[in-house]
Amino acid sequence: MDKKTIMVVDDEPHIVDMMETYLGIKGYEVRGAYSGQSGLVLVQADKPDALLLDLMMPDIEGYEVCAELRKLPEFAKLPILIVSARTDPASKRRAEDAGADAYFTKPVNMAQLVATLETLFTARAATQTASPAAPPTEAAAPPAVLTPPKPPAPVPAPTPPASEPPAAATEPKRPAGLTEAAATPPKPPTPAPATEPPAAATQPKRPEGLTPPDPSTPKPPPERPS
Numbered sequence: 001m002d003k004k005t006i007m008v009v010d011d012e013p014h015i016v017d018m019m020e021t022y023l024g025i026k027g028y029e030v031r032g033a034y035s036g037q038s039g040l041v042l043v044q045a046d047k048p049d050a051l052l053l054d055l056m057m058p059d060i061e062g063y064e065v066c067a068e069l070r071k072l073p074e075f076a077k078l079p080i081l082i083v084s085a086r087t088d089p090a091s092k093r094r095a096e097d098a099g100a101d102a103y104f105t106k107p108v109n110m111a112q113l114v115a116t117l118e119t120l121f122t123a124r125a126a127t128q129t130a131s132p133a134a135p136p137t138e139a140a141a142p143p144a145v146l147t148p149p150k151p152p153a154p155v156p157a158p159t160p161p162a163s164e165p166p167a168a169a170t171e172p173k174r175p176a177g178l179t180e181a182a183a184t185p186p187k188p189p190t191p192a193p194a195t196e197p198p199a200a201a202t203q204p205k206r207p208e209g210l211t212p213p214d215p216s217t218p219k220p221p222p223e224r225p226s
Contacts, residue, residue: 004121005029007046009039009065010054010083015106019052022110028117036060040068043075050117053100055084055091063098070099077127079120083108 006028008019016032023030031046033039036057043051051069055062062082069075081102082095092103102116 003027003029004049004117005031005046006050006052006117007031007033007039007043007048008052009033009036009043009057009062010052011035011057012054015054015083023114026114036062036065040065043069043078044072047074048078050079050081050120052081052083052113055082055086055095063094066095066098066100077124079117079124081113081116081120083113 004027006019006023008016008030010016010019010032011034013032013034016034020030020032031042031048033042037059039051039053040060053062053065062084066080066082069078069080080100081104082100083104083106084091084095085106087105095103101120104113104116
């Protein structure tokens with residue numbers, strides 16, 4: 001089994017020495033860098049198997065180093081573990097956003113650190129050894145079979161165009177200014193006035209003292225002129 005190489009980037013030399021001693025005992029090869037800029041350069045040159053990265057450094061903070069490495073395709077899956085004295089949740093969230101895989105606060109629990117490294121190495125190896133699925137092979141085309149041509153489909157008879165309904169009779173336009181009279185029912189005929197019966201014929205009054213002639217008395221003959 002090849003020995004894993006771990007890069008430790010910290011501006012405190014005693015931290016780098018402590019990490020190198022402990023990890024060397026566990027069978028790792030350790031290389032150190034003492035600034036963010038030098039660490040960024042050495043990681044790209046040496047291509048280690050993992051990176052232990054401090055946050056608070058005088059030139060470039062660990063957030064920026066992590067974010068810059070994640071932009072490079074060859075370091076997109078590199079295990080990066082933050083080792084910092086910062087314990088606030090905001091720093092942990094910022095490190096996670098930059099692409100860190102784990103976060104450890106100083107003083108570091110070295111046994112837990114090594115266990116985390118082994119877990120990340122195992123996961124990375126499983127990803128690298130997983131072979132991509134073979135592309136599907138094209139099936140051989142079946143031999144061509146001659147089939148008799150199909151008879152032409154019958155042409156449907158043309159349908160006569162739909163006749164439009166006759167236009168409704170339009171009423172003659174009314175001269176401007178005239179309004180339509182409201183429809184009123186016809187008035188009933190006025191009855192003729194009742195006629196009074198004719199008055200009975202009245203006889204002329206007779207002068208007082210005269211008696212009517214008796215019809216039985218013969219009239220005298222008229223006088224002849226002499």
